[in-house]
Amino acid sequence: MSTVAQGLVDWLTLMGTEVIFGIPGVHTIELYRALPGAGIRHVTPRHEAGAGFMADGYARASGRFGVALVITGPGLTNILTPMAQARADSVPMLVISGVNQRDALGKGCGHLHELPDQQALVAKLCPSFHLDQAEDLPATLAQIAQALTTGRPGPVHLQIPLDLMAAPLPGQLAPFVAATAPSPDLTQANRLLAQAQTPVILAGGGCRGAGSALKALAERLGAPVILTTNARGLMHGHPLGVPASPSLGAVRDLIRNADRLLVLGSELGRTDCDMVEDGKFPATDGMIRVDIDPDQLARHPAALTVQADVATILPRLTRAMPAADGPARAAHTRDAARAALPAGYEAEVVLLERLREGCPGAIMVGDSTQVIYAGNLFYDHDRPGGWFNAATGYGALGYAPGAAVGAALAAPEARILCLIGDGGLMFSPGELLTAAEEGLDITFIVFNNAGFGEIATAMRSAGAQVLGCTPRPPDFADLASACDLPFERVTPQALQITGSGPRLIEVTLPPVQ
Template sequence: MSQRPLGAQISHMLKSRGVEVIFGIPGVHNQEMYRGIEEAGLTHVLARHEQGAGFMADGYARATGKPGVAYVITGPGLCNIMTPMGQAYSDSVPMLVISSCLNRADLGMGRGRLHEMKDQEIAAGTVCDWSLTAMDADSAYQLIDRALTEFATGRKRPKHIQVPIEVLEALAPAAPPPTTQVTAGYIPDDVTKIVFDAIATAKRPLFVFGGGAREGADVWRDVVTSAGAASFVTYAAMGMFPEGGLHFGSSLARPGSAEVIASADVVIAVGTELSETDLWRDDLGQSGTFIRIDIDADELNDRPATARIHADAGQIAKELWRMRGDWSGQTEWTETAVAEQRQKWRAEVNSERPGILPVADALRVALPADTVVYSDMTQFAYAALEIWPMSAPNLWHHPTGFGTLGYALPAAIGGAIARKGQPTVAIAGDYGFQYTLQELMVAVELQLNLPIILWDNGKLGEIEDSMVAAQIAPNAVIQQNPDFVKFAEAFGAASAAPESLDELQDAVRKALETQGPTLIYVNAKIAI
């Protein structure tokens, strides 16, 4: 069929560009986008709320490296997915949201139309890389290809395309065939030599890696080891380095890390914003030569640096490895000192959040090494992220930055869809879980093998602690919870309520072998 309604043509175009799964909810305004889903051979996942659809698309994208795509309706549908869009923007996740909007003559007119917003395009644009309106088929095709190209060649951040209802309904020719895209990735030798010379002459070289360096992790490990350098990672880069050696782990948020970083004579920050939620202080702490490498030019100028290199982190790593011959690899760092520092920081975490680390250690032992974890904003995750060694990058995904509640369950559903037959786990707190608990029905409906660890301390524990620290009498931090086990059973999910760490490990292992999701209720007093 050379002519189809544009809504159907969009699905065929996405399929031709490698998209396999659409997350969303149909409505009268976007139903034309559903006309071609099955015909194009796409899988559609029906969320219970557009926020859930967005987090599923996010989780799918993080698990695959491919764009997570969502279809939503005009007005409330788009508003509901804006929180996941904001999270994806903060964490550099490739998400493409395609929505309907009012007919061209009604845009911005204030006529009281169904789902009307004053300016839907601008509203969405506040939480994504760009938000644009396709007024005809050619514009829609161009914007989709633009989004996919930018995902492949630059910093991966969400995009929003909206199409008027009448344009979705109108017949349109098929999208042009996909074109081959080649990125040369050439970096001049003199640019790489800036980094090379700094490392070669350093006595205490130190690297700080963010999520933007993950795709070059294997080469970066070789570079760092051969240079005798120490390393830190942000939460987004956990797993880039194995535990031990000269690796300080994901402990940038420890106040003492600033002193360690200040002792380095060269600090190289790769693919990281060095944001508030990476450091929880104003400055990284460096006092010597400071080099930043990032694919996003905007990130290079937010703090003073000796050199700023606008380049793909993976390409820089390859060039450094090619030039490595003159490195001595001599260093003043010692494995003993690094290990002692890490043990000190672990003790600090255990003191600040008593009872969590024994549970985290027990859970880690019970999970296969290749398990992908999706965590929510919960005290369990805050502690575990600092001490949990990962065997590879992209194995733990946390809503850093935007910091939304309700992320873990739907994101883990997206990840489980992407990782069929591979272990995927959600970790959520008792309060945050209730933001998106309805999405448990999606996991049941799809019979996803998904253990859900529900950490229940009966309160908004982090907020209570913050109020106490600020000398505010804790207010509105304790809520009444449902019987989570019965809730899971009502949805048709399996459940468990272990009363010891041994029982927790048994429950997790059983859940990994159970068809369908299992909610594992963990009382915060389990390790006491």
């Protein structure tokens, strides 16, 4: 007879899981006992946060949910930050953890890795499922599959008590079949679009898997398409594409002058639409808004809301004649947005464009660092879904190395460029070893200004004394050597990518003062 642990692994296989990220511990031995022979690759990060970021990067690059396996207590609390990042960016991820045996839960008896209420800690962040009886596993997994594959994507948690992992599993698991969502009526949406003379589309992360349909819709409407951070790469080089942040004045002018704004799969979040925090994003009460999440649809006034997966309704949105001036409006906005970039950001965008031309079709995974801030404001990537980072939403430092590992495993044919600052890399240097161990084609590019430059600038702007912003970085040549990685030290002007396989490039910058 199968065990609960074996049944869980069998279900993961049925769901198409190819990779699991995790660090084994005494509280997950039974789960690890079930893995050999399942055809699932196990990758060991150096920290549970790395496991979560790897699952995130894997999900973004593959279009499937990532899976992380962690121990009870500290393993789970360590992965909460990646789960919060995934929640902010609508990234599907399943986190499987142990929990202490059932008769010990909530009693505070000092068991190893004990928390007062582990499930309650997670349940405020995302759906969390507790397995209470072995026979409940099929129904619980069906609920988890539903949570992972319907509605707004995000993290999901399952905890299994230690005394249940090896328990016999009665019955059989059935493959999950997702329910078909009802098709919304788009008559009113098409009527409003038909009346528009200057339509504009704002595309969010919900469009990531619908690049061709988005392009076709833009051409039918003759509408410029503003690409938020999580939609970059979908319309590379297209005359209607506007790869610029809605925080920039020129992009806001495009929205303000539109007589119909169509918002597709975007929460209209502050980190996309008001990075400068001036509160001057145009009113959107006349917009048509399409989103899979009813809670999101309720957060902004709109002329019309449509609850649906963006990809399913794009082919059904249309109008009789495309607006003739769409390409001209898009071109004017692109030129004006780029010209208005803050001081120093133009050089960062040029650097990104040089990397793009030198590594066509690469996946660029970013941390919170200035070149990423610049790219989020204005940059046209050439691969759908190939530009993503943690400098939006939750904004977790140390995200990029793990996410780059996950992306490399999901897309082994692609070159992965991990762009990170020296401060961010110190949050997760161990994942360099994971990349080396797995032989992944990741070029880690660390921009070294010996400190937290953006924070120092913000402190000065606020009239505060700069404090705590100059932590000494390691010698990156020594770090690369310790991880058995090829190493180069270059200036920004000399940065170019050669060779393949894991490597570390340090880009030297003037130090933070």
